[in-house]
Amino acid sequence: MAEDENGEDYSTEQMDDAFRVMYDLFAQFKDNSDLTTIHINRLMEVLQAFGRNPSRTDCEKRIHELEEDEKFELTFEDLLQLLKEPWTIINNDRDILRQAFAKFDHSKQGFIDIEQFRTVMRTLGEPLTNDEIDGLIQLGLNDEHRKIEIEYLLDQLLGSEE
Secondary structure: EEEEOOOOOOOOHHHHHHHHHHHHHOOOOOOOOOEEEEEHHHHHHHHHHHHOOOHHHHHHHHHHHHOOOEEEEEEEEHHHHHOHHHOOOOOOOOOHHHHHHHHHOOOOEEEOHHHHHHHHHHHHHOOHHHHHHHHHHHEEOOOOOOOOHHHHHHOOOOOOOO
């Protein structure tokens, strides 16, 4: 029996099933079904498919490092190693996002002004396109308000906590 990070036990069969599912997901990104590898230019897509959300900058940096090592193809085992690297860890923690959005909620009522949100999204972190910003605004708009409702946006981005 194996134990996960939460201390739950899993049988060898369950572990085999989990690896099979992971490999099948990995295999969807192969350019050719005869290959056992994926090209490094698919790294961001693969990491996202595995529930990770690294920044584009971090991903490009890692791809550059792989290219410098003349490694242009990744095996499933390579991917498993990459998934252990801290830069690939999901950065969409609900509490962290809530705290970040709350800094722009000057009325402390759970809303962000649309134009202020647009400015913040253009200037902080990795710049977003106008279409990406508009998409986020639409996600966060509750029909009752012309402001972005923080909890509603979090639910739309990360799923409901219920």
